[in-house]
Amino acid sequence: MKPLELYLHIPFCIQKCNYCDFLSAPSCAGERKVYVESLCQKIRSYKDLAKAYHVVSIFVGGGTPSLLLSKQIEQIFEAVRETFVIDSDAEISLEANPGTVTEEKLQAYRNCGINRLSIGLQSAKDRELKRLGRIHTYEEFLWTYELARKAGFLNINVDLMSGIPLQTLVDWEETLHEVARLKPEHISAYSLIVEEGTPFYERYGNGKHLEELPDEETERKMYYRTREILESYGYHRYEISNYARLGYECRHNLGYWNRTEYLGIGTGAASLIREERWNEGEIPEKLDRKAQMEETMFLGLRTMKGVSKAEFAKTYQRTMESVYGKVLEEMQKKGLLLVGEDQVCLTDAGIDVSNYVMSEFLL
Structure with missing residues (x-):
């Protein structure tokens, strides 16, 4: 049996953030119910393929997976465990946003075997969260983080974003210090990219209002200071935008960069199986030797190793x-x-x- 990573996509959120170009959208309870039932059916349809693999990691991403009801997450994992052989030490992650998590949900996650939470904070500054279109405050993040610790989560990632409109170098440094002092096991520190089809692109695309965005020199300093500050707290950079305490590197992401086979299930989810790549609903594309070598190099070079x-x-x-x-x-x-x-x-x-x-x- 070969190693396999599973990615499960939940395309729902309370509202789209101003920078987000991911496949996600607001939804009603009925739409979420129908989607979860369809997702479970799709998971079970892979029973034959699953015989050749053992699952080393699972990542439930979105969107906002923590928007689902506890029983819906339980439904999904019941389908997964019926279909796939999952390693006893598999890394099982779920993305959660402040404002959508409760004590009852966290206990349900633990009961499902979820052992890693990825919390979308982005900034410790409420004014920056508001500019990004986030639904939460920093205080709400702290409440969520503490709730997760009390629920027994020993592996937590926090997502942060630099290059936010009107953000200064000092603002970014303060966010890094605030979060590092909480001692999460992993910190993802990304730089804002203004993507087409987002509210930010309408404002900043084609060179408009660039005075609101940090200039190139400031962004470079933000990147350097990220490493300096996080290393001072005991984190090491193992990938261009990711930092971890020793032993807490995200195994699921390392699998992507090392080209471990992965199966994406859910609207728009990507897969790489037997050197065929596809997004859900598309015809698989066979990767020739040239494409495989290219991917080995440009994915592998993302890691510090x-x-x-x-x-x-x-x-x-x-x-x-x-x-x-x-x-x-x-x-x-x-x-x-x-x-x-x-x-x-x-x-x-x-x-x-x-x-x-x-x-x-x-x-």
Whole structure:
């Protein structure tokens, strides 16, 4: 049996945030009920495929999964456990937003085997939360966080966002200190990206109102200060935007970056099975050898560990140098890649221009 990661998508939220381009939308109780029933049916439809795999991680994302009723989360996990073999030590995560969590829900999560919560905070400043269109305050986040600890959750991630409109470097530093002092096991620190189809794009797209956004130099300082501050609290950066205490790196995300097979179930969820990639409802696309090697490089380089030459050669029966020798040499000369005896990884300068470096590995 091969390792498999499961992703379950819950496309519902109370309201869309101003920056969000994820597949999610407000809904009524009836719509959520119908969706959960359909999701459970879809999960059970994979009974034959499941025979070849053992599940190493499960991630329930959205949207806002914590918007569902406790009994609906229980329904979903009943279907999962009927269909798949789940490792006894599997990492099982659920995304939760302040304002949607109760003591009763948290106990239900624990009963379902959920052992990791990912709480969407984004900022410790209420004025920034309001600009983002979040439904909660920082105090409500603290209440949710403490409730989760009292419920017995020993593995909690907190999502944070830099580059928010009118955010200063000091604002960001204060948010980092506030959250790090709470000692969550994991912190995801992302920079705002203004995506098409969002309220933020209407305001800031095509170069409009750029004076409200932190400039490039400030954003760079925010990124550097993120590492400095979080390392001072005992976190290490193991991926471009993710920090963890030792042993609490998100196994599910590491699986994505290492190209572990994963099955996405639910509206728009993505899958990678037997080198076929698809989104729910789409026709699978077979990845050829070239595409597989490209993904190995630009996904693996997101991690601080980087990509192993030995593993590359074992997987593709070709040395990394025979495929990417010129690129490796050029990126190393520019100080953007560290090419060791086995590992190839980004330098600090390479991280600053990671999109450029990774694009160089497209064949």
